[in-house]
Amino acid sequence: MIYKEWLKIRWFLAGSILVGLLAVAYIFMNAQRAITFQGANNLWYLILFQNYQFYSMLKYIPLLIGAGIGVAQYFPETVNKRIKLTFHLPLLENNAMLMMLGAGLVSLLISFILIIIAFWGLSITFFGDEMSSAAITTIFPWFLAGLAAYFLVALIVMEPLWKYRIFYALIALIFVPLYLNYGMAGAYAPINLKLALLTILISVSMLFSAYRFRKGEM
Amino acid sequence: MSNVIECNNLTHYYGKKLVYENLNIHVKEGSILGLLGKNGAGKTTTINILNGFLQPRSGECLIFGENTQKLTPKTKGRIGFLIEGHIQYSFMNIHQIEKFYSGFYPGWNNKPYWDLMSKLKVGANQKISSMSCGQRSQVALGLILAQDPDLLILDDFSMGLDPGYRRLFIDYLRAYAKAENKTIFTTSHIISDMERLIDDVLIMDYNRVLTQCPVGDFMRDFKQFNFDLLNDKVDLSKEKFVANFEKVKNKVELYTYESEEFVKKYLNEKGIETRNFQQVTMSLEDAFIGLTGKY
Numbered sequence: 001m002i003y004k005e006w007l008k009i010r011w012f013l014a015g016s017i018l019v020g021l022l023a024v025a026y027i028f029m030n031a032q033r034a035i036t037f038q039g040a041n042n043l044w045y046l047i048l049f050q051n052y053q054f055y056s057m058l059k060y061i062p063l064l065i066g067a068g069i070g071v072a073q074y075f076p077e078t079v080n081k082r083i084k085l086t087f088h089l090p091l092l093e094n095n096a097m098l099m100m101l102g103a104g105l106v107s108l109l110i111s112f113i114l115i116i117i118a119f120w121g122l123s124i125t126f127f128g129d130e131m132s133s134a135a136i137t138t139i140f141p142w143f144l145a146g147l148a149a150y151f152l153v154a155l156i157v158m159e160p161l162w163k164y165r166i167f168y169a170l171i172a173l174i175f176v177p178l179y180l181n182y183g184m185a186g187a188y189a190p191i192n193l194k195l196a197l198l199t200i201l202i203s204v205s206m207l208f209s210a211y212r213f214r215k216g217e218m
Numbered sequence: 219m220s221n222v223i224e225c226n227n228l229t230h231y232y233g234k235k236l237v238y239e240n241l242n243i244h245v246k247e248g249s250i251l252g253l254l255g256k257n258g259a260g261k262t263t264t265i266n267i268l269n270g271f272l273q274p275r276s277g278e279c280l281i282f283g284e285n286t287q288k289l290t291p292k293t294k295g296r297i298g299f300l301i302e303g304h305i306q307y308s309f310m311n312i313h314q315i316e317k318f319y320s321g322f323y324p325g326w327n328n329k330p331y332w333d334l335m336s337k338l339k340v341g342a343n344q345k346i347s348s349m350s351c352g353q354r355s356q357v358a359l360g361l362i363l364a365q366d367p368d369l370l371i372l373d374d375f376s377m378g379l380d381p382g383y384r385r386l387f388i389d390y391l392r393a394y395a396k397a398e399n400k401t402i403f404t405t406s407h408i409i410s411d412m413e414r415l416i417d418d419v420l421i422m423d424y425n426r427v428l429t430q431c432p433v434g435d436f437m438r439d440f441k442q443f444n445f446d447l448l449n450d451k452v453d454l455s456k457e458k459f460v461a462n463f464e465k466v467k468n469k470v471e472l473y474t475y476e477s478e479e480f481v482k483k484y485l486n487e488k489g490i491e492t493r494n495f496q497q498v499t500m501s502l503e504d505a506f507i508g509l510t511g512k513y
Contacts, residue, residue, distance in 0.1 A: 004318055008309055080305045084271055089322050090295035216272030 001089075001096065005073060005103035012072040013107050016065040020115035027055050028122040035126075047131065055119065055135055059180065062115075062146030066108060070153025073104045074206075078157055087214060097210045101154065101203070108150055112143045140192050144199050145179035151202045152176070158209035175202075221280075222247050222369050222401040223268065228277035230263055237263050238425050240277070245418070250395055250402040252416035252433070254409060254506055259422045261405040262302065265373045268403065269299055281369065295323055298367035302374040304358040308347035312340060312357060316364070323365050331360035334390070351378035355387055363394060370395070372404040376411050384408065388415045413502040423510050433502065440505050442498040443472045443481055448491040459484070462511055471498075473508035 031054050034043045046052035077083040086100070087093050116136070123132035152172040159165045179195060223245035230237040237260045245251045255261050266272035267279055270286045279286040284293050307315055312335050320326040334356045340349055346357060355375070362370060370391075376384050392415050395402050406412050412419070413433070420430040429436060440461070450468035454460050459480065462473040470492075474481060478497050485492055500508065 003314075003321075004307065004310075007307075007314060076307075076309055080303060081301070082305055082307065084269065084299075084301055085305070085307065087271065088269060088294060088297070088299045090291040091322075092291060214271060216266060 001086075001091075001099040002103045005100055005107075008076055009069055009072045009104065009107055012068055013111060016068065017111045017114055020061055020065065020111060021118050023058055023061055024115060024118045024122065027057060027119075028126060030054065031126050044127075047127070053135075053138065055123075055139060058115075058119070058139055059142050062112060062143045063149050063176070063180070064146075065111060066146030066149035067153050069104055069108055070150045071157065073100065074154050074157040083158070083210070083213060093210065093214060094207055097207055098204075101151075101206060104150060104154070105147070105203070108147060112146060116143065137192065141179040141195050144192075144195050145176055148176055148179060148199050148202060151199070151205060154206035155202075155209050158206050158213065160209070160213045164209075164212075220247050221245060223251075223279065223281055223403055225264075225267070225279040226277055228264075228267065228274050228279060230260070230267070230272070230274045236425050238422070238427075241422075241427060243279075243420060243427075243430070245401060245403055247401055248399045249417045250392070250404070250415060251418040251420060252412040253403065253405045253420045253422065254412065255405075255422035256424075256510055259424055261422065262373060264422075265302075265371060265403075265405065268371055269297075295365075296368045298362035298365050298370040300358055300362060300370070300372040300375055303377050304351065304355040304375075306346055306354065306358050306361070308354075309345060311343050311345055312338075313342060315346065315357065315361065319361055319365065325366050326364055327366055328364050330363035330394070334360040334363070337386075352380055352383035355379050355383055359387055359390065363390075366398075368400060370400060370402045370404070372402065372406075374405050374407060376406045376408040384411055391415065409503040409506050410501065419502070421506060421509055428509050437500070437502065437505060439475050440500070440509065441474055441476075441478070442500050442504065442508050443470075443474070443478065443495065444498050445470050445472070445492040445495040448493065452490055454490075457484075462508055464511070471508070473505075 031043065034054075043052075043054075047054060077086065086096050089096055091099075116139070119139070120132060120136060123135055127135075149172075152168065152175070156165050156168045156172065159168060221244045223243060225241060225243040228241040228243075229239045241260075241264075243264070253261050253264060263272065267274050268281065268286055270289055273287060281289065282293050282296060284290060289297075307318070310318065316328055316331055320328065338349075338353050338356055340353055346354060349357070355378075372391075375387060375391075379387065388411055391402070394400065402415075404412075404415070416433055418431065419433045419436050421428040429440075431439075447465075447468045447470055450465070453463070453465070454470075454472065455463035457463075459474050459476045460472060461475065462471075464471040464473075472481065476484075482495065498504075
C-alpha cells in the first residue's frame, strides 16, 4: 500500500520539499541582505519591537503542500471510482484507508520536519536560540494548518456526493484560518497544543467519506 | 456442487426508484454465469452489491458463505474483480502494478501475467494511462490470472475492446476457468461474446429476473416464430404463452417457450390466419432481444 501511495505522491513530495527548502533559503538570504545593507541592529529592532516576521513568506507553504499531497494522493483514487480496487484488496477496508492516510501523513511530516530543521538551523545561526524559539512557535500552527489541510482534502475528495463535498469545503474554509490568524511572534504558544489535538481529531475524518462510498452513496 | 454466490431476496432502490425486488441468484462452483440486461436493468448494481460497494435495501448476498457487506480479507483474496472499463492504477507501469499486487496475494503466480504482457507492444516504463483500452484489458486480465482467485467477478469486460482483444480475452478466460475449475460471474454489453464464454445465463429486465438457467437450455427452449398476419389488427402480446410479440404492419416476430405445434394449434383454435410461418434459429443476442424486447 505504501508503495502505491509513494508512486502517486513522490514527485509532488520531492517538489514540495524543494520549494520549502528554497523558501527557507530565500528567507535567510533576505535576512542576510537586510543585515548587510541596513545593519543587524535595525533588523533586530524590527523583529523585536515592530513584530517584523522575517519568515512570513513561509506562512502558506505548508498549507499548499498539505492540500497538494492530499489531492495528489486521493484524486487518482476517485477517477473512475478507482478506490474500488483498494477496497477489494485483501485487507479490512478501514485498515486500507488508515494505511493510505498514514503514508500521506508520514510523507508530509518528513517534508515539514526537513523544512523546519533547515529553518531552525539557519535561524539560530542568524538570530540565536531565543528568537528562533519564538519563530518556531509562530510557524508551528502554519505547519499544523498543512496537516489539517491534508486531512480535510482527503475528507472532501473521497466524499462521493458533490453537495457534501461543498459542505465540507465550506467547513474547511472556516476551520483552516484558525491556524493562520495574524498575531505577534509566539502569540499561538498557549494554544499550539490544543490546535495539535484538534488536528489529530480531524485526522480520521476521511474514514467517514470512505464508509459512505462503500455503502453506495452516489 | 455448492453455490459460490448466493443472493437471497435482494431488493434495492435508488431513492424511490425500484431497481429490483426479491432477486435470487445462485452461482455454482466451477460455472460461468453471464448476467444480461439492458442499460439500467441493475447489472452494475448487482456487481456493486456482490463486491460490498453497495448496501441493498433488503436481502443479502453471500460469497463463499460470507455476507458481501462484511467480507473478510481472506475471502476477498479469493475473489478477482474486473471493474467496468478495465480500470486499474493508471499511474503505474506494468512492472510497478505487478509488484504492487504481488504483495497482497500469497499464491501470486506472475507467469500468466507476463505471458500476456509479452503479447502487448508496450514499453517497460509506459504508464497504464497511456495504453489503449485493449492493452489495459490485458493488464487487468493478467493481474486477475496471476492472483489465481477462485471466483472472478467481471463487470462488462468487453467495454471498449476491439473484436480481436475481445476474442483473446474470452478464449484465455474460458480456457483458464475450465482448466482450474474457477467460478465466473460476468456481465457484458456484447452478447455474442457471452455466447462463447458462459455456461449459465441470467437475464434481467427492469425490476425482475426473466430467466436463469443453463445457456444451452435457454437456447433450446426459447423460440422465435416469424409469420405474416392476414389481419394485422391481431395482437397476441397479452397471451400467457407469449414472452414477446413484435409486429411491424402484418409481419410478426413471436417469442415463446412453447413448441411450434402449440403455437400453430393456438393460432388455429383462435382462427388467426397466417402465412409464411417459420421457426427462426436464434443467436443468444437474438434470444436476449426477443425476451427483453427491442425498446
